[in-house]
Amino acid sequence: MSTSLKRKAPEEDEKPIKKVASTSGQEGSDGEDSDDGLQEIVDVDFDFYNPDDIDYHALKKLLTQLFSSDAELLNLGDFADIMIEENQVGTTVKVDDQKSDPYAILSIINLTHQKEKEGVKQLCTYLSNKCPRKNEALSKAVKEILSLSSTDKHVGWVISERFINMPVEIMAPMYTMLQEELKNAVKEQEPYVFEWYMFISKTYKEVVSTIDEDGEEEHQHKKPKQADSSETFYFQSEDEIIAKYAEYQYDFRFTNSEKEQAADSRRAFSDFGIAPARKLLLVHKSKFDDMVNEITKTCSSTSAA
Template identity: 45%
Template sequence: MAKKRAREADGAAEAPDKMVEDGDSSDDDDFDMVNVDFEWFNFDPEIDFHGTKSLLRQLFDVDATLFDISGLADLILSQPTIGSTVKVDGKETDAYAFLTALNLHEHREKKQVADLTRYISDKAKTNEALAVIPDLLSSGKHVGLVLSERLINMPSEIAPPMYNMLINEIEAAVEDKEPYEFSHYLIISKTYHEIESTLDVEERKRKKGKQDATMFYFHPEDEVLQKHAVASGSYDYTKMDEAIADSKRAFQEMGIMPRGFMILIEASKFAGAAKAISEYLSPPS
């Protein structure tokens, strides 16, 4: 195995190991600062199954029930040198974030991958901006499916080192003659827009026609990745309706309507996209 695929002796990666999260307020008395040490680790099948499965469910939102999420988590854990987890309280704890890549062609016979590939293809057909994806997936080319998710309150600054490590690990895997020489990377993510709540019927009627359909990113790096893409676009979840948005309102005036999001990047441009993420999100020195 190539040396650059190994982590530090304690399991942590060579990445920024401390970030400061601060919550500011107009009232100085309410100012709070929390110092958090983030550590990067390889996937460990003995530890990371439940944490990975939970984050996959979050990534696919209501449509997670359409797949064998347990089987997908097992597949991710079966390739521990590709991708990484981010943890706070040591290796034995559940991951707060993860990033990995799966070869859709290599694993095409596995049911969890076949079902997911079919789902991706069907969803891509619903958006003209994603029209190139179904043909690519059926072409026999090796497409790397990038799966990345983190807890909602995780700082976006963890993304650059995760992407940089993934690129290094894939380069090393290719040197080792492993099946990670991709033609494209297909990133599965999610966006959202705000909608008026159906809980306040009269208020909804009064504001009818004034809905703001502006798209927001759960992962800020997606906005950067999109600029390097061959294709990108959103799609509706199969099991989503406005009642779900109300349940996620969290006492706000507007409900939140999540949507799936895909970004397709040629392999030759992926490293440049990761560099752009670093420039955009890395904390100031």
């Protein structure tokens, strides 16, 4: 298994990815935050590596971030192990060197090929139970796909997770590499031919804030502004593109929602009118390449803007 540097970003003929660091929090002469809204452009070089043994705990942490309060319901270590063992496909992003923790991961796991792993069984059961039963056609299709019973129609889980302050521009080279690695793996007769590509997207909806105009906490019941018809927003902007290509999709809430709301880090969301959730997206193989091409094009144009 190769653990060498895949590609140093930027290359000599490319401009570095620029990260915007806000300096608006600097105090003014009166001791209050300055509202000049100044921003400083910081050039950051990102290095791309194959997942490695040293990344195990960091990958588990990124997966824990994805599943939040429900992380305890899944054996996430199984997925970290698979990404490291099958590292001919998948990319981590680091800033310092290979020994540092990854700031982002884009990889894919063949759930059908790994269906005997405890974590895979737990994940498929978890997601199947989250599918809304009122939509019988959707429920039937999703449960059939997640049963992993077909020997020739494999399901690949595309794991895309990064720290919240990572720029979306890194996704263009990452998806390009993923696309190339999948093609190479198929040529080597590795099990990377998929009928369905599965994504778990981090989403949120607007709710009534628990903080009043004076910054005081309001002890009132939080209700969505537009109930069930409220608009869904994505923490990772490229997920909006993925949703356009998804054959099947549905929103779901955390099983441990009470723990989610009780956590101090999560209370900050509800305090300011944000209710985090998740969305399952299933993209058919016939649309995968077009989806990747739009993601890479959009993320690249974002970088050039």
